Amino acid sequence: MTDSVTVTYLLNSGFLVVGGDFALVFDDFRDVTHAVDKAAKNHPRLYVFASHAHFDHFSPEIAKYADAASRFFLSEDIRSVSSPRNFPSDKTSWLSKYDSFDGDNIKVTSFDSTDEGTSFLVEIEGWRIFHAGDFNWWHWEGDTPENNSFARNGFMKQMKKLDGMMFDIAFFPVDGRLGDSMTWGAREFCRRTDTRALVTMHSVGYPRWRPDEEFFEPGREIPTWSPRESGETMTLRKGGEFKGK
Numbered sequence: 001m002t003d004s005v006t007v008t009y010l011l012n013s014g015f016l017v018v019g020g021d022f023a024l025v026f027d028d029f030r031d032v033t034h035a036v037d038k039a040a041k042n043h044p045r046l047y048v049f050a051s052h053a054h055f056d057h058f059s060p061e062i063a064k065y066a067d068a069a070s071r072f073f074l075s076e077d078i079r080s081v082s083s084p085r086n087f088p089s090d091k092t093s094w095l096s097k098y099d100s101f102d103g104d105n106i107k108v109t110s111f112d113s114t115d116e117g118t119s120f121l122v123e124i125e126g127w128r129i130f131h132a133g134d135f136n137w138w139h140w141e142g143d144t145p146e147n148n149s150f151a152r153n154g155f156m157k158q159m160k161k162l163d164g165m166m167f168d169i170a171f172f173p174v175d176g177r178l179g180d181s182m183t184w185g186a187r188e189f190c191r192r193t194d195t196r197a198l199v200t201m202h203s204v205g206y207p208r209w210r211p212d213e214e215f216f217e218p219g220r221e222i223p224t225w226s227p228r229e230s231g232e233t234m235t236l237r238k239g240g241e242f243k244g245k
């Protein structure tokens with residue numbers, strides 16, 4: 001059990017989460033400040049996740065952690081863009097939606113995405129950590145009503161699987177490109193799950209986001225962090241606020 005984790009923003013949806021003797025790496029397609037390289041040296045248990053093959057979520061370069069990593073958790077679609085041989089078969093889990101891995105003091109469950117690949121629930125040392133990948137309510141202004149209704153339905157269908165679940169920390173897109181609808185997915189997600197702290201992602205080049213008074217239900221505000229610069233770091237105690245260094 002560890003009562004705090006330190007989160008470092010890599011880029012886009014890329015994060016490093018360090019707590020106790022473990023380090024989790026999510027969607028590391030570019031690690032400007034070499035945060036993951038350092039963690040790979042310092043942490044005996046390194047777990048590397050990639051939610052799908054899109055270039056802004058996955059880089060074949062993460063195979064360089066083949067020796068350091070305790071395990072890779074990779075979405076099945078990555079097989080088609082990067083040779084599976086680059087990842088050691090004895091410690092790589094290829095995940096489709098609704099797969100799970102339980103062992104080695106880590107439990108990982110994959111959920112569906114509304115784009116390619118999966119999202120992840122990671123349970124480790126008493127923490128429940130959700131990383132959405134590209135799961136979101138992708139409502140694009142100017143798109144056809146049919147497409148936007150399809151996007152909404154896909155999102156709501158998947159939310160039913162997540163209803164009421166508790167997450168100590170959730171990483172979820174609040175993408176500036178969506179304009180007025182950028183918060184719809186995260187807002188619904190926070191209202192329907194028992195998320196204790198929210199980190200927003202997938203908004204490179206847009207201003208730092210802050211929730212307005214409409215975002216949370218009254219009396220149910222939770223700590224949020226919307227990083228902008230690669231290498232930004234926050235520490236989170238369980239049930240507490242984000243604290244910068």
Ligand SMILES: [Zn+2]
Nearest residue numbers: 054056057134
């Ligand atoms: Zn994406």
